Amino acid sequence: MTDAELVQRCRAGDPDAWAELVNRFSRYVYAVCVKGFRLGDEDAEDVFQEVFTRVYTRLDTLRDDAAVRPWIAQLTRRLCLDTLASGSREQPADVELTPEQERTLEELDEAFDVREALAVLPEPCREILDRFFTRDQSYRTISAELDLPSGTIASRIARCLRKLRDELEGRSEPSEGSRE
Amino acid sequence: MVARASRGSWEDAGGVAAQAISIQERAALLIREDADAWQEAFAALGGTGEGDAAQRNFELERKLERAAAVPLEIGELGATVAELAALAGEFGEGHARADAVAAAALAAGATRAVGHLVEVNLGVRERDKRLAQARGSEQAALEAVERALESAR
Secondary structure, X not given: OOHHXXXXXXXXXXXXXXXXXXHHHHHHHHHHHHHHOOOOHHHHHHHHXXXXXXXXXXXXXXXXXXHHHHHHHHHHHHHHHHXXXXXXXXXXXXXXXXXXXXXXXXXXXXXXXXXXXXXXXXXXXXXXXXXXXXXXXXXXXHHHHHOXXXXXXXXXHHHHHHHHHHHHHHOOOOOOOEOO | OHXXXXXXXXXXXXXXXXXXXXXXXXXXXXXXXXXXXXXXXHHHHHOOOOOOHHHHXXXXXXXXXXXXXXXXXXXXXXXXXXXXXXXXXXXXXXXXXXXXXXXXXXXXXXXXXXXXXXXXHOOOOOOOHHHHHHHHHHHHHHHHHHHHHHHXX
């Protein structure tokens, strides 16, 4: 299900869709709080709750359903900055993103893009990419566990990366966020 | 390098280059880990340590086990490098293929060195599964080099 379809189902009041929306974006929101802004557990939990409360109450203000992630990202960043500015971590009131935070947030966005793109690849591709890039398995291990000739693993991974790249390039940049 | 030079003529070149970068990062981590593991194992071999003899033996065993595990991973990675280089030797840009074949041969040499070091330094026996793993890596790397040489002829 695409992000846009998910948003439409949420608007229609489907409780399963809301659960899916939270599930889909919870790791991202939490990662932005903890890795991007280095919030402590309690502050991160507060921001997390507030983000999804606002998503729930303001979903109708989202103009482009496909742009739900940038919208959630914007909400999360703003709430993280508000939290920092409120002094819970003794930051100055006019908090701005540091270059390091910007970089971390960009990396998180990229990681999330890759995760989403991976999710729509065929299962054999997801499997082999996960084994090689995430679990650091050797070609020999992959070959033995998937019962594939060792000499074909590198080219299979390369083909799957090509599919992943095509998927990532095929994703259009969202043009607009909410009407807020 | 070979894959990057072959982007215009080989559709898998980008994917092969990405794998090479991942392997390079993994290798750098393993090399540091290997140095640490050996240092700890040597210290444990030479020192009196703390606790009773049984505890010291247990600690020594654990450190030797780790000191063997990391080179074995390096050997596995060497076989992976040889496979990847063989592929680049077969499909890469003509002027760069010889470099890929050379890389495969070097990687195979590294896997051979790992097998030798595991055998000698850790005193493993013929039936030890670690030795079998090291030899498996070595064999896979050699086969990859053979394929690379064959495609270069």
